[in-house]
Amino acid sequence: MKILSIQSAVAYGHVGNSAAVFPLQRIGVEVLPVYTVNFSNHTGYGAWRGPMISPDDVREVITGIEERGVLGEIDVVLSGYQGGEGIADVILDAVARVKAANPAAVYACDPVMGNAKSGCFVAPAIPILLRERVVPAADLITPNQFELGFLTETEPGDLESTLASADRARQMGPRTVLVTSVERPERPEGTIEMLAVTDDGAWIVQTPHIPIKANGSGDVTAALFSAHFRATGDAADALARTTSSVFDLLTLTHGSGQRELQARGGAGVLRAPPDAVRSDPGSLSRTPCSTRVRVVRARDDDNPRWALAT
Numbered sequence: 001m002k003i004l005s006i007q008s009a010v011a012y013g014h015v016g017n018s019a020a021v022f023p024l025q026r027i028g029v030e031v032l033p034v035y036t037v038n039f040s041n042h043t044g045y046g047a048w049r050g051p052m053i054s055p056d057d058v059r060e061v062i063t064g065i066e067e068r069g070v071l072g073e074i075d076v077v078l079s080g081y082q083g084g085e086g087i088a089d090v091i092l093d094a095v096a097r098v099k100a101a102n103p104a105a106v107y108a109c110d111p112v113m114g115n116a117k118s119g120c121f122v123a124p125a126i127p128i129l130l131r132e133r134v135v136p137a138a139d140l141i142t143p144n145q146f147e148l149g150f151l152t153e154t155e156p157g158d159l160e161s162t163l164a165s166a167d168r169a170r171q172m173g174p175r176t177v178l179v180t181s182v183e184r185p186e187r188p189e190g191t192i193e194m195l196a197v198t199d200d201g202a203w204i205v206q207t208p209h210i211p212i213k214a215n216g217s218g219d220v221t222a223a224l225f226s227a228h229f230r231a232t233g234d235a236a237d238a239l240a241r242t243t244s245s246v247f248d249l250l251t252l253t254h255g256s257g258q259r260e261l262q263a264r265g266g267a268g269v270l271r272a273p274p275d276a277v278r279s280d281p282g283s284l285s286r287t288p289c290s291t292r293v294r295v296v297r298a299r300d301d302d303n304p305r306w307a308l309a310t
Contacts, residue, residue: 001231002030002073004065004098006058006091007080007110007219008042009035011050013260015042016081019216020223023245029227032074034061036083042215055086062094072101076230079134080110080219085125088134095137106230109138109174110222111147136173140229142222143169144181158184159195159204163297166197175199176235178225180218194221194243195296196235202297203236205243210250216261221246240293 003024008016017033024031036058039050065071077098079091095107111130113122131151135141141151148165149156151172156162162184166177175198182193182204192209195202224245228238253262 001028001075001227002032002070003076003078003223003227004032004034004062004074004094005078005080005223006034006036006062006087006094007078008037008039008083009033010039010041012041013215014219015216015261016219019219019261020078020080023220024223024227027224027227032065032070034058034065036081036087044215052083055084055090058087059090059093062090062097066097071098074098074102074105076106076108076226078108078110078223078226080222081112082122082126082129085123085129088126088129091134092137106139106226107137108140108142108222108226108230109134110142110219111135111151112218113147113150135169138174140176140178140226141169141174142178142180142218142225144218145179145183148177148179158186159296162195163197163202166195166202170197176229178221178239180221194239196225196239197297198235200235201295203239203293204296205239205293207243207247210247210254212250212254214250214253214261217246217250220249220261236293236295243293 005017005020005024007020008018010016010018017035021031021033035053037050037052039048041048077091077095082088082091098105099107111134113127113130127150135151143151145156145162148162148169152165152168154161154165154168156165156179162179162182166179169177177197179195179197182195184193187193187206190209191206193204193206195204221242225238225242228241229235232238249261253260256262
């Protein structure tokens with residue numbers, strides 16, 4: 001599998017491509033990283049150095065890749081933090097060129113704009129561009145709950161409203177939605193969840209909540225889920241495998257006492273996460289962190305409406 005990953009890069013820490021490339025390589029994916037910014041560190045520190053890369057320069061890099069004749073080999077275009085607002089046009093153009101060369105390719109968009117605690121941390125024009133132009137062109141999106149609410153102009157909270165917001169996002173264009181960092185009020189205390197929704201159903205996985213702010217964990221999540229789902233077409237399996245790896249990375253990071261995501265120590269679980277598989281369709285899937293992927297919605301083939309799974 002080949003993934004064209006158009007995201008930020010930092011020298012210190014792990015966000016954007018600096019977070020996504022290594023985990024993808026550990027599971028056997030060839031990554032073509034294209035940078036939208038080249039910063040010293042992520043912007044959460046309040047100060048950073050280095051350039052935003054101009055849209056023309058980003059386009060030139062992609063054109064150079066195209067001239068090597070490899071666009072037809074790309075299975076996934078993955079985008080994350082965009083930097084300047086002109087990058088959206090470059091991404092959409094790259095998606096069109098890749099799909100022209102390989103109609104089976106998919107576009108996975110991580111609509112990075114902010115979170116519930118920090119609010120938006122991107123340029124003011126970016127969220128509107130994502131909602132109006134970029135997300136409608138995507139096949140798969142990986143928003144957190146805050147970003148899902150902005151994209152759909154809804155307020156996802158409990159499971160039903162989050163499912164409804166995901167469906168509204170799917171009506172915008174992407175058929176697959178992974179909602180990361182789901183914090184519904186009815187969940188057990190000390191837990192956090194992720195929810196995957198496709199045409200075939202919806203699945204949720206719950207893990208203990210690790211009390212750290214690990215910038216880049218969303219970038220790893222988007223990258224791994226996109227790769228696993230593209231490889232198998234099985235959202236529950238992709239959710240289980242992704243959760244297994246990300247939980248392990250966050251556990252390692254928390255134990256290290258460091259401020260930045262610790263990817264190096266997670267090489268083993270990134271390469272081959274044990275037990276993160278499904279057995280029978282609709283069954284529960286156990287991950288190494290002793291959590292399970294649970295079916296929360298299944299399609300009734302005799303009825304076009306969704307039915308909640310029991």
